[in-house]
Amino acid sequence: MNENVLEAHGIYKSYPTADGQIDVLLGIDLEIKRGEIVAVVGPSGVGKSTLLHILGILDRPTRGQLWMDSTDVFSLSDDQLAKLRNRTVGFVFQFHYLLPELSALENVMVPGMIAGRRAEELIKPARELLSRVGLAERESHRPNQLSAGEQQRVAVVRALINNPELVLADEPSGNLDFASSRTLHTLLWELSRSLEKTFVIATHNLELASKADRVLQLSNGKIVSQG
Numbered sequence: 001m002n003e004n005v006l007e008a009h010g011i012y013k014s015y016p017t018a019d020g021q022i023d024v025l026l027g028i029d030l031e032i033k034r035g036e037i038v039a040v041v042g043p044s045g046v047g048k049s050t051l052l053h054i055l056g057i058l059d060r061p062t063r064g065q066l067w068m069d070s071t072d073v074f075s076l077s078d079d080q081l082a083k084l085r086n087r088t089v090g091f092v093f094q095f096h097y098l099l100p101e102l103s104a105l106e107n108v109m110v111p112g113m114i115a116g117r118r119a120e121e122l123i124k125p126a127r128e129l130l131s132r133v134g135l136a137e138r139e140s141h142r143p144n145q146l147s148a149g150e151q152q153r154v155a156v157v158r159a160l161i162n163n164p165e166l167v168l169a170d171e172p173s174g175n176l177d178f179a180s181s182r183t184l185h186t187l188l189w190e191l192s193r194s195l196e197k198t199f200v201i202a203t204h205n206l207e208l209a210s211k212a213d214r215v216l217q218l219s220n221g222k223i224v225s226q227g
Helices: 048-055 078-088 104-114 119-132 148-160 178-195 206-210
Strands: 004-017 020-033 037-041 063-068 089-092 166-170 198-202 214-219 222-226
Touching (some): 004 048, 037 178, 037 206, 078 089, 104 119, 104 148, 119 148, 148 166, 178 206
Parallel strands (some): 037 214, 166 198
Antiparallel strands (some): 004 020
């Protein structure tokens, strides 16, 4: 098995506007190893979210290649990309995006059902994940009955339900208070280590970044340092 979860080569991303082209990423070369926790830092607007969206197959680059194992990801059709993304990548965003009409347990199960798994086979792992993050007693609650920190914990375990090889988190604590942020940061590290998952986390939070195995700093569309 390849020791890298993914490899990015020469990733460029530009957006056309009425005033001309905006170049966001200008040749990103990157390898992410299995089990690694990587923080991506840089000022707002530098392209952290754009990079995560490309690494997570939510968006295609203007040019460049992304490899997962032996698969040239962007040579695939949109349908093939959707299946690969659902099977191999989990996402945690700044806002939880939980479905308001569903319980915490049901929200965690959604990606598995999209993947074609039966609800009966998802209930046990979903409950186990909720228990890992201290929400066993909250599984029947809907999002509006949960605190902001609890909602984000549900979003984290939802990202894990399909046992993905890679979890991408985009400012996961950016909408939380200090105490909830600290709890979430600790939780992400515990889950990464105990479940042997690879995490790539875009963040402004220096405390969160300092815990990573590696920190990538983005500036002017490029990775300017790794440490």
